[in-house]
Amino acid sequence: MEPYRSVYESKRILVTGGAGAIGSHLVNEISRCGAGVVYVLDDLSSSQLWNVPSLPNVVFIQGSILDEVKLKRVFVEKPQYVFHLAAFFANQNSVDYPEHDFMTNGLGTLRLLQYSQLAKVERFVFASSGSSFYGVDAPMPLKEEYVSLRLNTPYQITKMLGELYCNYFYKHYGLPVVKTRFFNSYGPGEAPGQYRNVIPNFMYWALKARALSITGTGEETRDFTFVGDLIDGILRAGYYGDAIGEEFNLASGVETRIIDLAQMINNITGNSSGVTFVSQRAWDTKNRRLASTDKARKILGYEPRTKVADGLVATLQWFRRHWEFIEKFASFAPGASAAVPIKTNGSAPGQDIARIPAAA
Numbered sequence: 001m002e003p004y005r006s007v008y009e010s011k012r013i014l015v016t017g018g019a020g021a022i023g024s025h026l027v028n029e030i031s032r033c034g035a036g037v038v039y040v041l042d043d044l045s046s047s048q049l050w051n052v053p054s055l056p057n058v059v060f061i062q063g064s065i066l067d068e069v070k071l072k073r074v075f076v077e078k079p080q081y082v083f084h085l086a087a088f089f090a091n092q093n094s095v096d097y098p099e100h101d102f103m104t105n106g107l108g109t110l111r112l113l114q115y116s117q118l119a120k121v122e123r124f125v126f127a128s129s130g131s132s133f134y135g136v137d138a139p140m141p142l143k144e145e146y147v148s149l150r151l152n153t154p155y156q157i158t159k160m161l162g163e164l165y166c167n168y169f170y171k172h173y174g175l176p177v178v179k180t181r182f183f184n185s186y187g188p189g190e191a192p193g194q195y196r197n198v199i200p201n202f203m204y205w206a207l208k209a210r211a212l213s214i215t216g217t218g219e220e221t222r223d224f225t226f227v228g229d230l231i232d233g234i235l236r237a238g239y240y241g242d243a244i245g246e247e248f249n250l251a252s253g254v255e256t257r258i259i260d261l262a263q264m265i266n267n268i269t270g271n272s273s274g275v276t277f278v279s280q281r282a283w284d285t286k287n288r289r290l291a292s293t294d295k296a297r298k299i300l301g302y303e304p305r306t307k308v309a310d311g312l313v314a315t316l317q318w319f320r321r322h323w324e325f326i327e328k329f330a331s332f333a334p335g336a337s338a339a340v341p342i343k344t345n346g347s348a349p350g351q352d353i354a355r356i357p358a359a360a
Contacts, residue, residue, distance in 0.1 A: 001033070004239035004301075009034035014079035016065055016112065017086030019047035021190030022127070022182070025231050026083060028053045033235075039074050041065065046089060048329055051189060065108035075115045081238055082116050084109065085127040087159075092281065093195040094155035105158035113169045113177075123176050123238045126166050130181030130249050131222070132156040136285055140255075141292035144181070144247050152285060163247065176244045178237040183251035183291045187227030187311055188318030192330045199224065199312070202262060203319050204330060206271040216280040218259030220287045223251045226306035226314075236300040243299055251291030252304045264309060268316055 001009075008030050015030070017023040018040030024047075030038050037057050043064040052060050063070030065086050087105050088094065094101035109126070116124045133156045135148025151157050169175040186197060192204035202212050233250040237243050262275045296302035319326060 004236045005033045007033075007239050008081065008235075010036045011081060012037050012039070012077060012079045013081045013083070014039045014041065014074055015083045015085065016041045017047075017084075017127075018042050019044060019049065019052045019060075020085060021047075021051075021187070022185055022227055022230060023047075023083075023085045024051045024053060024189050025187075025227050026085070026234055027058060028055070029231050029235065030083075031055045031057055037077075039077060039079060041070060041074055042086065043067075046193075046195070048191070048325070050325055051191075064104075065112055066103060068111070071111060071115050075119050078119055080122045082112065082121050082124045083127070083234065083238070084112050084124065087127065088155070090129075090195065090197075091132075091153040091155045091284075094153050094158070098154040101154040101158055105155070106161050109158075109162040110165055113165055113175065117169055117173045117175045121175070123178065123244075124166070124169075125178045125180060125234060125237050126162055127234075128163050128179050128181045128247070129155070129159045130183040130251060130291055131289060133160045134286070134289075140288060141253070141290045142249065143292045144249060144295055152282075167245075170245045178243045178245075179247035180234055180237050181247060181249050181291075182230060183223040183225050183249065183289065185225050185227055185230050187315055189227065191326050192332075194332050198222075198258070198261070199265070199315060200319075202265045203269070203312075203315060204326065206265050206269040206273075207319060207323075209271055209273055211273040211276045212262040212266065212271075213276050213278055214258055214262060215278050215284065216258070216287070218257065218262070218275070218277065220258050221255045222258065222261075222289050223254065223291045224256055224261070224308050224311070225250060225252045225304065226308075226311040229304040229306050233296060233300060233302045233304075236296075236302055240300055246295075246299065248296040248300060248302070249291040249293055250296060250302065251293055252306070252308070253291060253293045254308065255288065255290040256308055261308070264312055268312060 013035050015027050018027045019042035040060045088101045134142045138146035163179050166177040170177045186199040190200045192200040230250050
């Protein structure tokens with residue numbers, strides 16, 4: 001076993017948001033690394049209990065990161081590593097419910113940092129968002145230093161706030177923090193829904209033989225990162241000493257057009273309903289996203305290996321294995337912004353396709 005994986009052997013580890021699409025994979029991998037115990041803290045507000053790995057060294061605690069009783073319950077166990085993935089996800093959700101976003105992503109992160117500092121954890125790894133706060137005018141590929149204060153959603157604001165709090169606890173208390181910036185993660189484990197990412201939602205509608213709704217022209221690009229590559233980067237962030245105090249893009253380093261993504265998903269699912277287009281959302285002003293992974297490669301040894309085409313096949317296989325659960329829990333109820341008229345221009349029901357995000 002490589003050193004960046006063996007470091008977790010016999011350790012006590014806390015993963016917030018461990019029932020989510022990324023968190024559940026992280027919990028599974030840390031368990032496989034031989035962790036003594038992995039504590040999962042998740043309120044199941046945007047995830048399901050069936051997604052939590054059922055393993056002898058995994059302890060699930062249902063609760064919010066805002067609940068100090070649950071935080072005390074976890075930190076009395078003196079976790080040595082904290083991976084903070086819990087969040088109010090994502091952009092459109094935060095536009096609809098900005099106060100909830102602030103409480104979870106702002107105050108919740110602050111409390112995690114406070115408890116981690118008091119517990120003297122060996123490493124605090126924060127899940128930030130590379131898709132959020134790089135400025136519209138930042139050159140491609142996006143590098144860690146090109147951040148902007150011209151933010152368009154509460155989610156972008158609170159993710160930056162989380163990084164700033166990490167900086168404070170690192171400088172003031174010496175808390176060993178690492179900030180990881182995720183770029184459009186996808187893969188097995190993420191169910192579709194009103195505020196979920198484009199790939200699970202496209203996959204869901206394709207399997208139901210519906211037209212895939214694209215917000216914008218389809219020429220928009222994103223840097224889609226397979227969850228397995230992302231987990232490898234997170235584990236590395238918890239190990240390397242030179243990573244402390246730094247921020248890292250965890251991405252594929254490949255730019256994919258949304259229209260090409262939709263066509264790939266329609267092809268592998270056999271969906272002949274094609275695509276349709278809706279108006280771009282007011283906050284979604286950055287049409288291209290492509291991350292530089294040079295810093296993560298140099299310091300963490302991070303090497304994303306999964307091509308989008310292969311990752312989509314793995315995701316489709318997971319959808320088919322878990323279709324009964326996905327059908328039961330997928331929710332596309334209208335949110336607070338649904339009262340805003342949106343031109344659907346296609347064959348799928350307007351309420352459904354209006355809520356499919358092009359990228360979060």
